[in-house]
Amino acid sequence: QQPVQSPQAVILREGEDAVINCSSSKALYSVHWYRQKHGEAPIFLMILLKGGEQKGHDKTSASFNEKKQQSSLYLTASQLSYSGTYFCGTESRAGNMLTFGGGTRLMVKP
Amino acid sequence: DGGITQSPKYLFRKEGQNVTLSCEQNLNHDAMYWYRQDPGQGLRLIYYSQIVNDFQKGDIAEGYSVSREKKESFPLTVTSAQKNPTAFYLCASSIGTGTVNTEAFFGQGTRLTVV
Numbered sequence: 001q002q003p004v005q006s007p008q009a010v011i012l013r014e015g016e017d018a019v020i021n022c023s024s025s026k027a028l029y030s031v032h033w034y035r036q037k038h039g040e041a042p043i044f045l046m047i048l049l050k051g052g053e054q055k056g057h058d059k060t061s062a063s064f065n066e067k068k069q070q071s072s073l074y075l076t077a078s079q080l081s082y083s084g085t086y087f088c089g090t091e092s093r094a095g096n097m098l099t100f101g102g103g104t105r106l107m108v109k110p
Numbered sequence: 111d112g113g114i115t116q117s118p119k120y121l122f123r124k125e126g127q128n129v130t131l132s133c134e135q136n137l138n139h140d141a142m143y144w145y146r147q148d149p150g151q152g153l154r155l156i157y158y159s160q161i162v163n164d165f166q167k168g169d170i171a172e173g174y175s176v177s178r179e180k181k182e183s184f185p186l187t188v189t190s191a192q193k194n195p196t197a198f199y200l201c202a203s204s205i206g207t208g209t210v211n212t213e214a215f216f217g218q219g220t221r222l223t224v225v
Contacts, residue, residue, distance in 0.1 A: 044213035102152035
């Protein structure tokens with residue numbers, strides 16, 4: 001079952017902050033975050049594992065609440081290049097299939 | 111350069127015809143995935159494979175078939191049984207099974223239009 005993302009869309013001015021949430025009805029082993037520009041392949045931002053391990057780009061910040069089966073991606077001091085659609089992907093156990101949410105469209109304006 | 115390659119980028123087919131989308135990776139990854147993306151929508155899993163000669167259905171496998179005869183290749187066939195095949199198809203790979211997973215690498219996608 002697909003995780004649920006919120007909000008579905010957000011518009012920011014450069015320099016503003018945003019939080020994107022990802023929620024699952026199943027217990028999670030890991031949460032992945034990706035960003036996709038229109039017509040392009042999604043690119044990896046971060047992975048958060050059960051137990052607290054994280055791997056990702058230095059500029060990306062996220063949290064993973066295992067008990068609540070939720071993750072949040074924090075975008076601070078947004079830049080124009082942050083625009084795109086953000087997807088969370090979840091695994092219910094190690095090595096299991098990666099299932100993505102419906103995406104959150106982010107637009108950053110000058 | 112290591113990566114994952116999908117071909118062709120654009121594909122047009124007549125209704126009722128089967129069509130095969132290519133996905134090749136030279137990253138030595140065990141796991142490979144096929145996703146379908148409709149305009150403004152998320153990524154829906156069609157099929158995934160964790161090892162050669164084995165694959166599992168995802169959420170929307172009906173009307174699709176795959177094979178995994180080689181580690182590097184995971185072709186997707188869109189059959190005539192798929193009711194609404196026009197979509198953007200993304201292939202991805204990752205290191206695969208294990209206690210620590212890593213990110214998925216995506217191809218550039220194939221935009222299939224059925225007329």
